[in-house]
Amino acid sequence: MSEFSVRAVAEGEQRACLDVLSQALHGKAASDETWAKMAPSWPAAGKFAAFDDHGTPVGIASSFETELTVPGGRKLATAAVDGVGVRADWTRRGILTAMMAAQLEDIAARGLPLAALHASEGVIYGRFGYGAATYGKSVLVERPRARLRDGVGRDGMVRLVSPAEAVECVPALYRRFAGERPGFLARPVMWWPGFFDRIVTGDEGYRVAVHSGSDGDDGFVVYQTIDQRDRQAPERGALLDIREMHAATPGAQAGLWRFLLSVDLVSAVTGRGRPMDEPIAALLTDPRAVNTTEVIDDLWVRLVDVLAALRARTYGTAEPVVLEVLDRQLPGNNGRYVVGPGGVDRTTADAELRLDADTLASLYLGDGLFSDLVTAHRVEVLDAAAVARADVLFHTARAPWCGTFF
Template structure:
């Protein structure tokens, strides 16, 4: 079998790479009409592919640059990895490893401090330095039992908008939410037509509702209803499934939930990717109407420039801790870092804790505990007292959450 080589994708090669990605995800190649809509959102920039001897793409690793909110509110340039695949007849030959190496080297050369992705499989990306950094929960609210507490969520008005109005209004509305949580991902201009616009203008029946408060529009929800009636239960209501819900204020958030739980002929309101600390049950007179059906990893993060990333976030109040970081792919990150509430520096002092870059990436946004990862062997403890200090330094008051799909 012929060898492969990895290089940047050139203009004119994007469609073949997208077809490769679709095939690997068990989809169909884009029609001419579909490609005409997709082309502006899928530029050659940010894409590397593996090519065979005939210059046919057999693997793709794609990304686009955006910004991620880190603890303390600063926004860091982040490479969002949004399409990685290898053609089925070329797997198990080192193509993925080669593409990920070239991609990481590109991020480092361009000075991009973070990379992020949503992992299709949980066992793939840890070996490239990525760690699960945000989690989300799936919820199901029994609508007949769910009664929102009196006076809550009545401070504004919720209105349904047309798909055209949603395409026009929601991007500016989304910008109001940035910085509210660590892990929140900005959506660059090219994201909207490729993801949101296709969703709300498509044929899957998605609806968009906007909340308006004293200062104007301040929240929105995208949802669809799914008919679950059958011959045995013809009276069963539909399921109202939330695709995304974002609000700039607690009042807008409560108002949107009140609206969703007031829709008639609905048996349950569900949402798959909600923040793990979203207090839906506290809204209701019967908190048992809310069921958490799953908790899953969401955004996987990779510290490309460890020093720049550590310096960008804020820390709790505790004595400093010295972390020794191991990075096989980007050895410039190898070394020791003293982390404290006053800042971060490289150091030659002895290490308190030793961990690889994937583990540090998991902990970076405030999810999880050094203590738990020490128990599982992912953090090597050289000074027992450092574990509590590290947890105090890295902890965040709100659970990190990504809030977007790509």
Template sequence: MSDYAVRPITEAECRPTFDLLVRSLHGNPPPDERWERVRESWTAEGRTGAFHDGEPIGIASSFPTTLTVPGGATLEMAAVDGVGVRADWTRRGVLTAMMDAQLHDFAKRGFPVAALHASEALIYGRFGYGVATRMATMQVKKPAPLREGVAASGRVRLLSTDEAIETIPALYRRMDSGRPGAIVRPDLWWPIAFNWHLYADGGNHRVAVHTGPDGDDGFAKFHVVPQNTYLDPERGAALEIHDLHAANPEALAGLWRFLLSVDLVEVVNVRGRPVDDPVGLLLADPRRAQTIGVDDELWLRLIDVPAALAARTYGAAEPVVLEVQDRMLPGNRGRYRVGSDGVECTGADADLQLDVDTLAMLYLGGWEAGPLALSGRITGANAETLARTDALFRTRTQPWTGTHF
């Protein structure tokens, strides 16, 4: 019998569990003034805690949002935005107990999918989460002028902190890219994930907005980090972009033109861009832009496999019968016929077998079936079946979320 209890938290336990999460990630809990700024983002709803003698020792939290899937439809999604275990309670089953309770709660509440950003890559696969989108870390060394003829009309203006907090949420809501993997940013997301940085470091973070013929259509949040030293006093700073979204190519080009024109800056760094980001093609010298890393971004978990499969569209190919295994949610186990005309449960022989985490990797179109088979994630498939699977699940653009939580 365990000496801890796993249950939903109460409103009175919001602050202690938030502090626990911050400490588990090796941070310092916020002072009262800063806590009040993010308090509305950390409610008891959707948060499961582990408790020993009434004290929190673990937290697994989430909030509701929606996910864009291939074809443009949206699915209700549980966004897992904070998981942590107190350092003296790790390796004792606390995390597994919380994740099991959370997944069954998601199923009970009717979420077809859940997703998270993983602090450690070895943890979440065993709970059925798979890497569904990837992100690029890029560096652009100045000078880096744009090519002649790049469409970059419009203007860019800088916002004050108050203007940014007021303006950017509505602007983001208007910019529906339709890209698989995109999520809605609910009201509770902004105070803790966007506004927090605007108040940090003495207000060093800035927000630039691009305005085109039809109004505001893009924004970038960034800050500047000095790189000069005693021995190199004239070295330019690094401009670091933390959030960049544009409704159209002209707005994207206009924002890059502005960011690359900021004076006294030697290099522009950005993490979390789509792997098909075109910034290098915009430059007169494309070598000035380098992708210096590609990392996992959104880890997706299919809670209701039939509902999730039915929500997206598929390419033109002969159907494939998938045999899906799910250790934690056994109701998902079964065979599914996936074709351009839709999805149905079937008793037919399977063309391939895979676990639910691998199905999540295929789901948004971010991976091809061949490498997944080579790694042993897909079994029982021949080359022709893998080609059909790719034709069905492939998407026109690479999936990307672009929102951290």
């Protein structure tokens, strides 16, 4: 049996590593043309790979540096893990574990307090300290049943833009949305080419519409229409599917929904991974025209530096609580932390609640409650009075949401 080694990817090795990732995810190797477009977005930096004894890559763990908004609005340096895979004939040999360990050690050495990813499977990444920290809902809005209430979404206008215009205006618009919603991910320059090449300027029929309000452009939506006609239903309207939608204000959001629901020859509008607190039904005269068809985990977060991450966010008004954190991958995080509205510090005081790193990560952005995870036996209670205080301290009024796939 061949041995393997894990090391940082060197310049010139990226394409072979991308082919490993594509194969692991049941995709095709990149053509010369595709690689020429992708290369600027896939640098060697932040990548670790497993190599066989001939120097051929058989596994890859990739990341890039960005910023994540945490409760209170601070933007915290984050390693976005954008690809992990092992070649099919090399699985079940410890390669994934070795690559994730090397990646975490590197992220910690670079001083990044957080890491984040989208999990292909829900059972893999908890053992590496990641927890599902944001969720999204899939919605289906029926037309013509869905009519907006009088006045909703009328403060502004929407225009369709060409792919060339979208390349110019959409990144700048997205930067306007970097508000205080926890989970919001900054998109570095290297993220955008892949988005435009695959979605906006591709051949799948995506369109881009921009909303303008009193202060100028303040929202955009990327969508495609899917033909649903067949021999049994030749007059069936198309399905309008939202790829992504972002807005700087609730009014801009409502204006984009008004536009989507006004497109002719459409029987329904769908969107996947929308914010859990997006009030679509409240905009309509018939709230039953909106159906939530799925709730899915979205962004998984990992506290690489627990103290720095806890200190970066704000907390609700409650008496402090002492947490004991257990981190098997990064033992430097092990210990007790006193968390309160006035700040966070390490402490030698008796722990009131004990939890693993992945559980803390799932609560970090403000989604979920300690009390629910007590019921799930993911939080050990040493002082029953601390549970309610922890709920108040960590939970946020606005649901965390990412809205960026990577």
